[in-house]
Amino acid sequence: MSSANLLIAHGGGPTAVINASLAGVVGEAQAQPGVRRIFGARHGIEGVLVDDLLDLTELTAAELTRLERTPSSAIGSCRYKVGETDYDRIAEVLRSRDIGYFLYNGGNDSMDTCLHMSEQMGDVRVAGIPKTIDNDLAGTDHAPGFGSAARYYAVSTAELCLEASALGIQVSVLEVMGRNAGWLAASASLARALDPRFPLLILTPERRFERERFLAAVASVWKSTRGFVVVASEGLSGPDGQVLGTSGGRESIDAFGHKMPGGVGEYLAGLLRSELGVRARAEKPGLLGRASSVLTSEVDRREALLCGRHAVSRLCSGASGFMVGLRRTSVGGYDVEPVLVDLAEVANVERTLPDEYIRDDGLDVSSSFADYCLPLIGEEPFGSYLRLPGGT
C-alpha cells in the first residue's frame, strides 16, 4: 500500500477518555506519511453505512489537546449491531473513500465487528482500540475508560460514606454500572484509600445474591454504625438468575439483545427497610459515572491516548487484525506497555471479576483487589480532608 486514507469509528457507550484515544489516533496518523486523509465516522458504524464521515485531517495540536480532555464521544457512537449483509455496503464505502486503515474503538461487541471487518475488507488493515468502563475486555490488563469510571465510583463512594456517617441514620445503597462484570462495583472499595475503616458491603454480579446472608451482614454492621454504604452492581441477580428489581417490568432490551438492568439499588433499599426496619435509600448515578470529566483518571487518559497512537503506528508498519492491549511491565511501581492481541481472542469474550478478587462470602472484594486497581484511578483521588478525632 503506497498511501491511503484512515477511518476511525466508535462503538458502544462513550467513556471519559474515548476522545483521548481519538486524539492519539489523529495525532499519530498526521505524523504517518502513509496516511493521507483522516476520517471519523459520525455515530459509529451507522455513519459508515451512510457515508457520513467527518474529516479530522486538519485538527491542530491545540485542538487535539482539547479533544483529549473532552468527555463523551466527539464524533458520536452507536449501538447498531452490524449484520452480515452490512459488510458489503461498508466495503463499498471504504473503497469509495480510499480507506486503507480502519480503526474501531469499542468493547467486546465492537471487537466482534472489528474481527469481521478484518476478515471481509480485503486489503484494508484493521485494528481495534479497547474501550469499556466495565473492564470486561479480554486480552488486556485493563481497558481505557475503566480507570476513570473506577475513580468516579471510588470518590463517590468515599463521599457517600462521609455523608452517611455524618448523619448516622441510614444505609445508602449505591447502584453501580456493570452488567455481568463486577469490576466497577469492586472499584468502589478504593474509597478505603481515604479511610480503611469505612464499613462497606460490595455485591458483584459474579456471585448470586444471597438474601439471608446479605441481611445478616447489614444487620451486623448496623449494630455498630448507623451510617454506611452498600455497593451493588446493576446486574446483580438472585438465585433464579433474574436481575434483582426488574420484576416490575422496568427493564428493556438493547440492540444486542442484552437486558438493560436497573432497579437493583431500589430493590435492596426496599428490602432493608421492610426486612430490617432500617432507613435506607438508593442512588443510581448511572451514565454520570462514565461521562464525568472532573473525575477522569490522568493515568487512564494517558493510556487511552497511547492505545490510539499505537494502533495507528502498528497499522502503518504493516500489522492488521489486532486489538491493542495493555500489559503491566513494572515490578515496584506501575507502568504499562502496549501489546497486540488477536481480535479472535477478544471478540465477544466477557472477562468477569476473577474469584481471587472477591471475598469468600461474596459480600466484599479481597484485599488484593486494591493492588490491581488503585494505580488505574490516578493520583490523589481524594483531597486532604480533615477528619476530626472523635468526629464522624
Next chain:
Amino acid sequence: MSSANLLIAHGGGPTAVINASLAGVVGEAQAQPGVRRIFGARHGIEGVLVDDLLDLTELTAAELTRLERTPSSAIGSCRYKVGETDYDRIAEVLRSRDIGYFLYNGGNDSMDTCLHMSEQMGDVRVAGIPKTIDNDLAGTDHAPGFGSAARYYAVSTAELCLEASALGIQVSVLEVMGRNAGWLAASASLARALDPRFPLLILTPERRFERERFLAAVASVWKSTRGFVVVASEGLSGPDGQVLGTSGGRESIDAFGHKMPGGVGEYLAGLLRSELGVRARAEKPGLLGRASSVLTSEVDRREALLCGRHAVSRLCSGASGFMVGLRRTSVGGYDVEPVLVDLAEVANVERTLPDEYIRDDGLDVSSSFADYCLPLIGEEPFGSYLRLPGGT
C-alpha cells in the same frame, strides 16, 4: 457577658460547604476575646442532648483550611426533630458547659429549632447559619450549599447531554433533589452555558405534572434529535398532588413527617418507553449531588465561610436571634454582603422557585434564571471542550 464558651451544631443533610461555615465559625471565634472554648456538637442536637461535644478550640489555621475543603459534616449532623420537652435538657447542658453563644447551621426546619432556642435559652445568644442545597430558605438571596449542588447538576447535565447526543438513541431522565422547591432542577439548565443548543426539558415541582403536554414536548424534540435530557425534580407530583412514581410503595417518611420521594425519574422513563416507544433511562445521583467535593463552587465555599464568620462576629458584638442572610450588592458584577434576618421570618418558611423563573408552559426555566444562578456555581464549570463542526 464577660466571656463564655461557644457551641455550634449542624442540622439536616450535609452540603459540600457546611464545613466551610464551620471553619469560619471556629476561625472567627478563635479571634474573639469573648469566646473561651469552642465546641461542636456530635451529630447535631442529638449530641447536645447527650452532652457529646467535640472541642474545636485548638484547631490550627492549616487544619481549618483543610476543614474548609472537606465534604460532608466533620462533626456530624442529625434529622432529629426537637420536641418541646427537649429544651429543658438542652438548657441544662448549655449551662453546665457555660455556653454563651449557640450557633445552628441548617435549613428551615433547623431555623425553627434555632428560633425556639433563642426564645427559651435565657441569656444565651443564638444565631442561625443558612445551609441547604435546596435553596428554599427565606430571608437570603441564596443559601450556602446551593451553589455547589447547582454546579453539580449543571455539569452533570452538560455531560449527560454530550453523552446523549453522542449515542443519539435515547432520552436520559435526570432525577434531581428538591422536595418542594425547583431551584436545583432549574440549575440543570446552566448546562446551556456550555452549549445553548442542548435540548432540555425541565420539570420543577412548583407546577403539577401534565402528562399529555409533557409527552407532546418529548415527541416534538425527538423528531429532531434522538439524544437529549429531561430533568425532573424528585418531588414532581401529578394532578392529584401525589409524587410521581411512589405508588409502588417505595416512599418512606422522615422524622419531620416529610415524604422521601424517589422514583420520579424511573416513572418518567417508563412513561416515555410505554407511551412514545422511545428508548429512555433514568439516572438518580441523589446524595452524590450534595456530597461532591470536586464539583464544589468556590463562590459557594467563600460565602459559606463568610456566613460562619459573620454569625460569630455579630453574636460577639451583642446581636442574637438572627440568621445570617446573603444580599446581592452589585449592579454590574456579582457580589454579596451578609445581613441579619429575624429567625421568625425564616423558621419553617419554604421559598419555592418563583413563577418568573419558570417558563410559561412549565417545561423549562425562563431566560432570566441563568442571570440569577450562573454566578453562584463559580468560575469555569466546564472545561475547554472541543466540539467538532458537524460532530455530536
